[in-house]
Amino acid sequence: xxxxxxxxxxxVAQWGLGLERPLLIAxxxxxxxxEQVMTTARAIxxxxxxxxxxxxxxxxxxxxxxxxxxxxxxxxxxxxxxEETGLLAITEVATAEHVGACLxxxxxxxxxxxxxxxxxxxxxxxxxxxxxxxxPVLVKNPINPDLQLWIGALERLHRxxxxxxxxxxxxxxxxxxxxxxxxxxxxxxxxLKAAHPEVELICDPSxxxxxxxxxxxxxxxxxxxxxxxxxxxxxxxxxxxxxxxDQQMTPAAYAEMLNALIxxxxxxxxxxxxxxxxxxxxxxxxxxxxxxxxGTRMDIAERIGDHKRAHNVAILQPERWDSxxxxxxxxxxxxxxxxxxxxxxxxxxxxxxIRRQSSGIGEPASGSPASVDIEREG
Ligand code: PEP
Ligand code: MN
Numbered sequence: 001x002x003x004x005x006x007x008x009x010x011x012v013a014q015w016g017l018g019l020e021r022p023l024l025i026a027x028x029x030x031x032x033x034x035e036q037v038m039t040t041a042r043a044i045x046x047x048x049x050x051x052x053x054x055x056x057x058x059x060x061x062x063x064x065x066x067x068x069x070x071x072x073x074x075x076x077x078x079x080x081x082x083e084e085t086g087l088l089a090i091t092e093v094a095t096a097e098h099v100g101a102c103l104x105x106x107x108x109x110x111x112x113x114x115x116x117x118x119x120x121x122x123x124x125x126x127x128x129x130x131x132x133x134x135x136p137v138l139v140k141n142p143i144n145p146d147l148q149l150w151i152g153a154l155e156r157l158h159r160x161x162x163x164x165x166x167x168x169x170x171x172x173x174x175x176x177x178x179x180x181x182x183x184x185x186x187x188x189x190x191x192l193k194a195a196h197p198e199v200e201l202i203c204d205p206s207x208x209x210x211x212x213x214x215x216x217x218x219x220x221x222x223x224x225x226x227x228x229x230x231x232x233x234x235x236x237x238x239x240x241x242x243x244x245x246d247q248q249m250t251p252a253a254y255a256e257m258l259n260a261l262i263x264x265x266x267x268x269x270x271x272x273x274x275x276x277x278x279x280x281x282x283x284x285x286x287x288x289x290x291x292x293x294x295g296t297r298m299d300i301a302e303r304i305g306d307h308k309r310a311h312n313v314a315i316l317q318p319e320r321w322d323s324x325x326x327x328x329x330x331x332x333x334x335x336x337x338x339x340x341x342x343x344x345x346x347x348x349x350x351x352x353x354i355r356r357q358s359s360g361i362g363e364p365a366s367g368s369p370a371s372v373d374i375e376r377e378g
Contacts, residue, residue: 004151004195007158007165012200012228015136015164017088017108019051022263023166023202023229025090026254027054029244030067031074037081040236043251045085049258052109053078053087054231058098059243060115067242075105082108090138094122096129103133111138111231112153114170114207118142123153127160136164138202138231143182145172147191154199166200167192168231169222171208181210181247184218186225186289190282193226197278201226206233206247215249216257223263225285226278232257294349298356305357315357321350 012023026044031037041053055078059069070077078089090109093099094116102110116122117140130137137157142149150167157165169189171182189201203222209215219230235241235248249257308315325346332342 006198007154007196008163009158009165009198010163012166016134017136019088021200021228022223023052023200024050024258025052025054025202025229025231026050026234026251027052027090028235028241029056029206029233029248030059030242031055031057031070031077031091032067032242033070034077034080036236037074037077038084040234040251041081041085041087043236044234044254045087047251047255047258049255050234051088052090053081053085054090054111054233056092056243058092058094060092060094060113061243072101075101075107078107079105082106092116093126096125099126099129103135107135109136109138111168112140114140114143117153118144118146118149120149120152120156123156127156127162130157130162131160133162134164135162136166137162138166138168140168140170140204141172141188143173145174145183145185145188147188147195150188150192151195154196166202166228168202168204169208169227170204180208180214180218182208184208184221186221187286189227190225190286194279194282197275200228202229202231203227204231206231206244206249209247211246212238212249212253215247216260219257220261223261226264226281297349298352301353302356302359305359308357315354 012019012021026049028036028040037055044050044053055074057069057071057074057078059067061068074091078091081087082089088108090111091102091107092113093102093110094113099110112123112126116126139150139153139157142153154165154167167189169184171180171184172188174183174185176183189203192199193201201222203219205215205218205222208218215232219232222230232254233244233248234251234254235245236251238245238248238250241248305315307313325343328342328346329339332339
């Protein structure tokens with residue numbers, strides 16, 4: 001990857017809107033009615049845990065036939081919300097037309113959604129519509145795990161002269177089942193931060209978690225990784241929400257979650273030693289994640305071993321191991337890792353896995369049993 005050229009962006013505190021780090025944004029997935037906007041915003045304001053009210057007016061739905069947002073009529077609701085509560089307003093834009101309508105209505109901030117970021121034509125059209133306009137824009141990661149598209153969208157806005165930019169991590173659509181709606185794949189925001197430490201990272205734990213009970217955990221992970229803010233979906237009556245009902249918190253639950261979160265001091269990014277410390281911190285976090293994941297993998301391997309024994313199946317399953325290795329080598333190529341490195345790493349993991357699977361049948365508890373061909377695992 002070519003050496004990243006720093007983007008000349010301003011920190012949140014210099015956006016001229018009275019905002020501070022951590023940037024806290026809360027509000028419903030969609031603006032549904034004036035009453036819903038006002039009731040939710042009043043409760044969020046009363047809880048005192050957000051500076052900005054979010055609500056989508058144009059909703060990009062995967063399939064047609066679902067609620068596609070209230071459209072431009074909602075701009076007036078957000079105006080009233082601002083006047084009455086003093087919260088700032090942010091909404092999603094996907095076209096130059098949306099941008100024009102928002103600017104005319106005095107919306108304070110804009111975000112680009114996960115289905116728009118991956119389309120350079122759309123992002124460019126938005127950037128062109130924003131030339132000469134001094135409004136903060138938050139760029140959500142593309143729905144697919146592609147760091148370059150995320151950075152590219154930030155660069156397009158930057159080229160259009162926008163300086164109040166931040167990135168929002170909302171997780172990635174992934175082909176494997178995970179406990180999340182959108183896999184967090186923390187390595188992507190971390191790589192964005194490593195390439196562009198000047199760009200603030202905001203986490204949207206709602207779209208990562210997909211259900212209310214996991215939002216707090218995801219939010220805390222983000223804060224531990226040095227994220228500078230949160231965007232959370234909050235609805236006064238989540239059960240009857242017209243989009244993303246499962247992941248919207250009540251204002252009370254949101255306030256309770258915010259009270260329980262531990263906010264870390266920002267790591268300064270100026271100066272060589274600070275930058276080094278920040279990068280080392282990221283490495284430490286990743287190493288910890290790698291160790292945790294390896295531990296989980298070994299536990300699961302052990303359970304597979306029990307299962308095989310119970311069903312009298314051989315521990316060694318050559319086709320299974322071949323397919324694991326083939327998949328890892330494909331991934332390695334996509335991630336720019338050398339095939340030799342990934343083969344060595346997988347062999348080491350495999351050896352330990354075999355040891356754990358075999359340890360229940362009287363094999364030595366440490367070291368790989370001599371009789372076991374370590375090339376194969378199921
Ligand atoms: C949203 O914020 O409601 C939304 C549509 O998000 P995303 O673009 O991240 O899916
Ligand atoms: Mn949503």
